[in-house]
Amino acid sequence: MAKNNSKLYELDGKVPLTQAIPFGLQHVLAMFVANITPIIILANVVGIDSAISATLIQNCMIIAGIGTLIQLYPIWRIGSRLPIVMGISFTFLSASLAIATTQGMGVLMGAVILGGIIEGLLGLFPRYWTKLIPHIVAATVVTAIGFSLLPIGANSFAGGQGAADFGSANNWIVGSFTLLVCMGFQIFAKGFLRSLSVLIGLVAGYVLTICMGMVDFSGLQSVGIVSLPNFMPFKPEFEIGAFLSILAIYMVSATETIGDTSALCVSALNRNTHKREMGSSVACDGFVSSIAGLFGCTPITSFSQNVGLAAMSGVVNRFAIATGACIMILGGIFPAVGALLTTIPQAVLGGCTIMMFGSIMFAGFRMIARCGFSDRNMIIVALSLSVGLGFTQAAGLFSIFPKIVQTVFAENCVAVVFILAVILNLLLPDKDGSENPKMEKVNE
Numbered sequence: 001m002a003k004n005n006s007k008l009y010e011l012d013g014k015v016p017l018t019q020a021i022p023f024g025l026q027h028v029l030a031m032f033v034a035n036i037t038p039i040i041i042l043a044n045v046v047g048i049d050s051a052i053s054a055t056l057i058q059n060c061m062i063i064a065g066i067g068t069l070i071q072l073y074p075i076w077r078i079g080s081r082l083p084i085v086m087g088i089s090f091t092f093l094s095a096s097l098a099i100a101t102t103q104g105m106g107v108l109m110g111a112v113i114l115g116g117i118i119e120g121l122l123g124l125f126p127r128y129w130t131k132l133i134p135h136i137v138a139a140t141v142v143t144a145i146g147f148s149l150l151p152i153g154a155n156s157f158a159g160g161q162g163a164a165d166f167g168s169a170n171n172w173i174v175g176s177f178t179l180l181v182c183m184g185f186q187i188f189a190k191g192f193l194r195s196l197s198v199l200i201g202l203v204a205g206y207v208l209t210i211c212m213g214m215v216d217f218s219g220l221q222s223v224g225i226v227s228l229p230n231f232m233p234f235k236p237e238f239e240i241g242a243f244l245s246i247l248a249i250y251m252v253s254a255t256e257t258i259g260d261t262s263a264l265c266v267s268a269l270n271r272n273t274h275k276r277e278m279g280s281s282v283a284c285d286g287f288v289s290s291i292a293g294l295f296g297c298t299p300i301t302s303f304s305q306n307v308g309l310a311a312m313s314g315v316v317n318r319f320a321i322a323t324g325a326c327i328m329i330l331g332g333i334f335p336a337v338g339a340l341l342t343t344i345p346q347a348v349l350g351g352c353t354i355m356m357f358g359s360i361m362f363a364g365f366r367m368i369a370r371c372g373f374s375d376r377n378m379i380i381v382a383l384s385l386s387v388g389l390g391f392t393q394a395a396g397l398f399s400i401f402p403k404i405v406q407t408v409f410a411e412n413c414v415a416v417v418f419i420l421a422v423i424l425n426l427l428l429p430d431k432d433g434s435e436n437p438k439m440e441k442v443n444e
Contacts, residue, residue, distance in 0.1 A: 008195060008315045011083070011269075015317050019192075023315050024324030026199035027085050028331075030356070031303045032341045033349055034152075035064050035087035035328075038298055042093065046100045052296075055230040058332040059295040060088045062229050065328035067288040067300050071281065072318045072325070077124055080281035082264060083316045085306035085324065086288065091256065091412060092249050092298045098403075099242045105296070110236040111246035112293035119250040119286030126279025133258060135272070136377050137421045139367030140384050141259035142266075144417035145304050146361025147389055153357045157350030170212060171347040178205030178351025186312065186355070195313040198352050205348035215343050223339045229332060233296040246299075248408045250286065252415040253301045257285045259414070260302040266370075267311035267363035308356030311363055380424045388417030 007013025008023065039060045043053035067086030070079040092112075099108045122129070155161040157179075159171040182201030185193055193200070209215050261281045265273040281302065289299035310316055331337040371377055391397050391413075398410035409416050 008317045008320060011316055011318055013317050015320055020320040020323045022196055022199060023320040024327055026196060027306050027309060027321055027324040028327050029202050030305050030309050031085060031087050036060055038088045038090055038093045042096055045097050052233055055233060056296050058227055059229050060297045061328045062332035063292045063295060063297055063300060065325040068325035069322060070288060071284050072322050074280060077280055078283045078287055080261060080277045082277060083310055083318055083321045084281060084302045086300045087303045088297060089253055089299050089301035091253050095245050095249055096298050103239060103242060105234040106237040107239045107242050109234050109293045110238040111242040112299055113236055113290045114243050115246040115250045116286045116290030116299060118247055119254055120283045123279045123283025123286055126275050130275045130278055132422055134425060136371045136380055137425050138262040139364055139371055140381050140421045141255060141418050142263040142367055143361060143364025144385060144388055144414050145259045146357060146364055148413050149304055149357040153350055153353045156346045157354060160346035170214060174205055174209055174347040175351040177208055178348050179354055182352055195315050198309055202348055202352050205351055206344055209345045209348060214345050217343060220339050223335045226333060227335050229295060232294055245404055248404060252408060252412055253285060253299060254282045255418040256414055257281050257302045260304050260307045263360055263363045264307045264310060266367050268316050304360055305353055305356055308359045311359045312356055376428050376430060379428060380421055384417045384421040387420055388413045392416060
């Protein structure tokens with residue numbers, strides 16, 4: 001058993017299916033609600049028919065599963081061969097709502113398809129742009145991603161933003177209990193159980209919410225047995241303004257994927273990211289997003305919470321995580337699976353994710369420490385994070401700028417941090433060689 005368990009911490013270790021499934025399920029549960037929420041919000045705001053909305057939710061689960069499998073087992077140079085979990089991105093939600101409500105879902109899907117192709121092509125030629133992202137820039141972006149996720153975890157802990165019982169005593173009890181169970185197994189358990197601490201905490205919290213009467217199973221009664229994905233529910237239309245808006249946000253999504261790839265390698269694999277891995281993960285991000293558009297879904301991206309989970313558990317086995325991707329696909333084909341997962345209360349997910357998000361931030365700190373604490377690095381990190389995190393918290397600060405600037409930057413601190421870190425890295429002279437040459441050699 002101990003020998004088999006050790007394979008879980010290897011990319012290509014041979015792991016029995018009975019051991020792989022719990023770890024794959026753990027990854028699915030960590031991101032499931034976040035994966036389907038953008039589609040639910042978009043469908044509600046745009047006023048899409050309920051039957052089509054249900055189909056879109058199924059489609060986004062299937063697309064997330066396919067994207068994850070391609071990251072794990074690449075097709076040519078598309079996919080990083082790293083344990084990256086993909087899902088529908090929140091980053092595109094604001095722009096998607098603006099386009100879909102004014103120009104229609106067809107125009108939105110056209111922009112998603114074209115923009116994804118551009119990002120995918122960008123990922124195929126990493127040598128032309130990865131030099132703009134040395135280690136100190138990647139470290140700053142990873143740290144920003146960790147900070148940006150903290151409010152998401154806190155909102156889930158309190159019951160989910162906009163929930164009628166937000167911050168209620170029940171949510172505090174459930175979130176705290178789930179967090180304590182996760183921490184207890186993470187600290188005191190060993191081996192197999194320690195690596196499953198998030199799943200154990202989630203199950204324990206879920207059982208508690210059932211006992212407290214917080215779970216509603218009524219939605220399961222009308223769910224069908226099998227439902228195939230609906231190809232091209234909206235006919236794509238192409239409009240240059242919508243395309244440029246979505247393309248700009250694709251660049252932000254690529255930034256997040258680069259940061260997640262770097263964080264995963266440093267925190268879970270204990271090494272730096274290879275340039276080809278960085279490009280291949282972005283290529284998967286783009287091309288699979290184009291496929292998502294063909295199925296009526298908004299673009300996908302790497303999920304940072306799953307990077308945090310890999311860092312906490314140490315489980316990086318591709319086969320184990322591939323079982324999670326297969327569970328997502330099955331959840332799209334068999335609606336009952338997805339419907340059951342949606343009954344998990346937000347407070348349970350919040351209790352599980354708080355520490356995971358913090359681990360991403362810690363990975364960023366580790367990367368910064370490995371770069372060294374020179375004056376140059378201090379300026380890049382301090383100014384990028386201060387402006388990126390600070391300005392995006394000041395409502396209305398970007399109001400004098402065009403709408404596209406507000407859409408891309410005002411609500412996304414990672415984009416601001418990335419742009420500023422790249423500019424500072426290019427402008428500030430590296431007199432003391434603060435960008436560690438050994439790290440650059442590893443990245444070749």
